[in-house]
Amino acid sequence: MTILLFAAVALVVLALLVLVHRWLWIRLVRDTAAPGTRTRRAGTALAFALPLLAVAALVAGRAGAPFWLQRTVAWPGFMWLAVLLYLSLAMLVAEPVRAVWLRRMRRRPAPAQEVRAPVPVVETVTAGSASGASEAPETPVPPAGPAAPAGQTPEARAALSRRRFARTVAGAAGAVAVGTVGYGTYGVLRGPRVKRVQVPLAKLPRAGHGFRIAVVSDIHLGPILGRAHTARIVETINRTQPDLIAVVGDLVDGTVHDLGPAAEPLRHLRARHGSYFVTGNHEYFSGAAPWVEHVRELGLMPLENARRPLPYFDLAGVNDVAGESEGQGPDFEAALGDRDRARTAVLLAHQPIVIDEAVRHGVDLQLSGHTHGGQLWPGNYIAELANPTVAGLERYGDTQLYVSRGAGAWGPPVRVGAPSDITIVELVSYQA
Structure with missing residues (x-):
């Protein structure tokens, strides 16, 4: 059933890609360039090449392609997907303008045809002519004007006007798309910014007031974001001097061998009470078990459906729900079932959708990621359909849920309307 569902989704995505590229080819190539021109041929070639690159970028990792090939297709393929989104949105906005302009063009009266006045011929009688016959003098005839080029016929002039308008629209849409994607790329490659949130907890003892947890999620190391990206994140976290570091899933998009x-x-990473890690759904795409062991070697403590008592609260972690397909899904009973509910409990869980289980088990604070805050506007509206909270802090009964937008990006290294962050969650005691 899962394979059939995946195949159905893949077919829908491919069909959508074909339809969108066909529409953009009409608007950006056919409407702007005359048949047979070099520009039209180049645009048509790109209309075939770019979607193929995008599909290659999407499937190369899952298909087990060599890492060098993944890196080769990732930049152009994923970047085109981001440009495609905002180019399509810009062209959709321009469609009503185009319709109004074409309607006005059709209503405009055709220009009057230019009529040449005939050249008069004057007859004269030549003196001394024996017959007295009249002869036309060899008066120089004005040369005929140049033949009107084909582009000057009313139909050709209208076609040229339509192409000029289409080029203007295409240029404006392209500038908007490239500018938006360029700014969004800069935001990701610059590195995440630090966000600070205070969370009051009723059962937190006074001694725990001000305890700071650095929450980082969705780093997404892969064929685009690599070692330099990790180094920026580590440097940013260490500057905040947190008491504890929580890496809440989707660290990687690839194997330990490659990444x-x-x-x-x-x-x-440096924190007084250590660094902890729970799996995200992407770890199970890449081999979760090897990554769990590798992060342990790097000095992080994996919490696989486990709990660790800390001085002021219990810290628990559960596997991501994607692990259920491998028999390694979340087990809340193992992580929280026998704990002392008089103590504060902080839960690390990659996906916000497990909040109901957290409430049922008396968790005071759940720290999650996964949503990227939507990553590419208007993706936040789609993310809202699948997640109880897309970003920020919300309360569910006696449990509070904080969702980070993440420190990296999946697919295109671009964020629009959802800047990346590392969140310093400061715990506040009611007794302080």
């Missing part, structure tokens, strides 16, 4: 060097800077 082990990219994860190496995690070895330098």
